[in-house]
Amino acid sequence: MKNLLFTIIIIFSISCQKDDVVENPYQLSYPAYFPELKYPLDTNPITKAGFELGKKLFNDPRLSIDNSVACSNCHVKSVAFTDPQHNPSVGVFERSGTRNAPMIANMAFQPEFLLDGGVSHLDFVPVFAIENQREMAESLVHVVTKLNKIDEYRQEFRNAFPNLDTITSPFMLKALSQYMLLLVSDEAKYDHVLQGIAQYTQDELAGKTLFDSKCATCHSGALFTNYGFFNNGLDSSFEDIGRAKITESDSDLGKFKVPSLRNIGRTAPYMHDGRFETLEEVLNHYRFGVKDSPTLAQELRTAGQLGIELSDDEAEKIILFLNTLTDYEFISNPIF
Amino acid sequence: MKKLLLISILASINLYFTSCSKDDNPTDETNGTVEVEFDNIALVDGIQRQLSMVTPGSSDYQYTNALNQKFNINLLRYYISNIVLEGPNGEYFEDKVSVTTTAVKGIYLVDESNHTSSLITLSDVPAGEYNKIKFTVGVDENGVTEGAAGGILDPATCNMFWNWNSGYIALKFEGQSPDSNGGVSGTETLDENSIHGIAYHIGGWRDIEGTAFVYNNKALSLDFDTNAKVKYGEQPHVHIVMDVLTLFNGENDIDFTGNHNVHKPLDGVDMANNIPNAFTFDHIHQ
Numbered sequence: 001m002k003n004l005l006f007t008i009i010i011i012f013s014i015s016c017q018k019d020d021v022v023e024n025p026y027q028l029s030y031p032a033y034f035p036e037l038k039y040p041l042d043t044n045p046i047t048k049a050g051f052e053l054g055k056k057l058f059n060d061p062r063l064s065i066d067n068s069v070a071c072s073n074c075h076v077k078s079v080a081f082t083d084p085q086h087n088p089s090v091g092v093f094e095r096s097g098t099r100n101a102p103m104i105a106n107m108a109f110q111p112e113f114l115l116d117g118g119v120s121h122l123d124f125v126p127v128f129a130i131e132n133q134r135e136m137a138e139s140l141v142h143v144v145t146k147l148n149k150i151d152e153y154r155q156e157f158r159n160a161f162p163n164l165d166t167i168t169s170p171f172m173l174k175a176l177s178q179y180m181l182l183l184v185s186d187e188a189k190y191d192h193v194l195q196g197i198a199q200y201t202q203d204e205l206a207g208k209t210l211f212d213s214k215c216a217t218c219h220s221g222a223l224f225t226n227y228g229f230f231n232n233g234l235d236s237s238f239e240d241i242g243r244a245k246i247t248e249s250d251s252d253l254g255k256f257k258v259p260s261l262r263n264i265g266r267t268a269p270y271m272h273d274g275r276f277e278t279l280e281e282v283l284n285h286y287r288f289g290v291k292d293s294p295t296l297a298q299e300l301r302t303a304g305q306l307g308i309e310l311s312d313d314e315a316e317k318i319i320l321f322l323n324t325l326t327d328y329e330f331i332s333n334p335i336f
Numbered sequence: 337m338k339k340l341l342l343i344s345i346l347a348s349i350n351l352y353f354t355s356c357s358k359d360d361n362p363t364d365e366t367n368g369t370v371e372v373e374f375d376n377i378a379l380v381d382g383i384q385r386q387l388s389m390v391t392p393g394s395s396d397y398q399y400t401n402a403l404n405q406k407f408n409i410n411l412l413r414y415y416i417s418n419i420v421l422e423g424p425n426g427e428y429f430e431d432k433v434s435v436t437t438t439a440v441k442g443i444y445l446v447d448e449s450n451h452t453s454s455l456i457t458l459s460d461v462p463a464g465e466y467n468k469i470k471f472t473v474g475v476d477e478n479g480v481t482e483g484a485a486g487g488i489l490d491p492a493t494c495n496m497f498w499n500w501n502s503g504y505i506a507l508k509f510e511g512q513s514p515d516s517n518g519g520v521s522g523t524e525t526l527d528e529n530s531i532h533g534i535a536y537h538i539g540g541w542r543d544i545e546g547t548a549f550v551y552n553n554k555a556l557s558l559d560f561d562t563n564a565k566v567k568y569g570e571q572p573h574v575h576i577v578m579d580v581l582t583l584f585n586g587e588n589d590i591d592f593t594g595n596h597n598v599h600k601p602l603d604g605v606d607m608a609n610n611i612p613n614a615f616t617f618d619h620i621h622q
Contacts, residue, residue, distance in 0.1 A: 043436075043482050120542075123483035124502040127491055131499045140492035161437075169492035170437035173484035246501055248602040249548030 054179025064136035080263035100274035187329040207321030224261035233290030402585035407513035414507035427464035465563035474506030474553030513592040540601025550601035552608035582614035
């Protein structure tokens with residue numbers, strides 16, 4: 001009880017402090033109901049110059065082997081940094097990817113990255129995309145060589161990281177992380193309801209209640225994911241083995257990371273391979289399309305039945321609730 | 337009134353600077369230095385032979401494994417970390433790991449093609465006598481969780497980083513064997529056209545109980561036959577040898593006709609389990 005009181009006092013005093021200062025947009029801030037921060041910020045303090053540099057790198061096609069594909073090609077801001085155009089995304093030399101480009105938002109809170117969780121630190125995520133033959137097909141060392149030849153970058157790296165003579169990969173990766181860390185999506189209607197400045201419609205509220213009882217085991221918490229890896233019954237044999245590629249265990253065949261559902265109304269196509277174009281198709285999969293296999297999530301196998309039991313009306317209401325997770329401030333933020 | 341219920345991270349920059357000042361310990365004038373040298377050798381008929389390296393593609397085979405398959409070596413490189421020295425009277429020295437964008441401390445990359453890399457200098461070792469060394473072959477979580485690092489962990493230049501399963505290869509070996517049918521991929525010295533290539537990239541750093549992850553880093557403890565005496569102004573020199581043949585023979589014999597293109601933790605388990613026997617204490621120069 002004492003602890004609880006103490007916590008309340010701390011939260012109160014911090015938020016008081018908050019009101020006294022003008023909000024600094026280059027400072028990582030997030031609601032108290034978000035999960036705990038995973039990124040070790042003390043190793044990479046965010047600055048305006050570092051963030052701006054990361055943003056420039058994120059949008060620079062020179063990170064790819066033929067200077068044609070930037071991170072932002074497949075992670076487009078207006079759709080919460082996913083890919084609205086190609087399914088799957090297209091890398092250098094018109095090469096098709098194999099997986100759906102995931103949203104880049106709230107990265108500071110994620111314990112593992114990529115759909116199979118193979119990358120365990122945000123700094124290392126761009127290395128995968130740069131060196132992947134289907135994405136940017138470039139070597140990290142060559143990107144660094146290219147950047148060192150560009151006067152503008154040398155100056156901007158020095159602005160972000162004082163006394164830096166030669167650009168090296170860790171500084172490039174730290175800058176990219178600074179940019180991605182600040183991509184916090186926390187201004188959806190869902191948040192405004194929590195903050196008491198908006199109200200759900202009756203149908204949205206009914207959808208939320210249904211969501212909480214039917215979907216929130218995996219899509220839990222304020223980011224709508226438990227960060228687990230599950231086989232959600234898309235297939236019974238697996239072209240892409242997913243998590244098993246990383247753990248090398250048959251018990252993880254066909255499992256993929258539970259995605260955050262924030263901005264889900266904007267981030268079609270859906271599933272690890274982008275097979276569904278609409279949320280209706282997604283809900284229909286869970287209602288009628290779940291396929292059995294030894295690694296199928298237990299949550300999708302209740303009382304001998306596969307899938308999640310929902311009426312048409314219930315599915316519609318869940319989608320109405322899901323649309324309250326769209327954060328229009330996030331996808332139109334001029335700073336991003 | 338944007339963002340009502342917010343927690344702000346205000347102290348991160350302060351923390352950053354505070355942690356810097358911790359490193360500025362004044363040098364204690366009673367402390368000494370210990371040099372640890374890793375000699376890569378081939379133990380042939382009980383005799384330690386200096387390692388012969390070949391240019392990639394060479395069909396000049398100096399070595400034979402336990403299955404009587406010939407092979408040679410293009411590349412041999414491994415990380416050493418978490419070094420601890422211990423003595424009979426409670427002496428204890430830990431070479432602490434610290435990783436930043438510009439420098440790596442407490443982790444070393446021993447590369448057969450760069451002879452200065454085999455010598456590790458441990459400074460500020462408390463005076464006393466030491467009769468045991470512990471170290472890890474590979475880079476554990478403490479080298480990965482700080483994120484992008486510089487120096488010998490720079491993922492652009494170390495050539496020891498797996499981007500798809502982010503972490504560091506513990507030990508990398510590349511060479512040729514006439515018994516290999518080639519086709520190796522993702523190597524520095526070989527390509528798909530190298531008809532007899534053999535590649536062993538031994539990695540897997542996630543040491544998490546109750547998970548399926550394969551942990552291939554190896555923590556070793558080696559006893560000295562005499563005590564290394566450490567005091568100010570003296571520099572004992574500890575020689576550790578690493579026998580390449582033991583990587584292929586021993587607990588698990590490595591067969592070049594089958595498992596000759598290793599790039600995943602599970603495929604590397606057999607060789608990883610040979611690693612502890614490959615390292616032995618040899619001698620000390622006082």
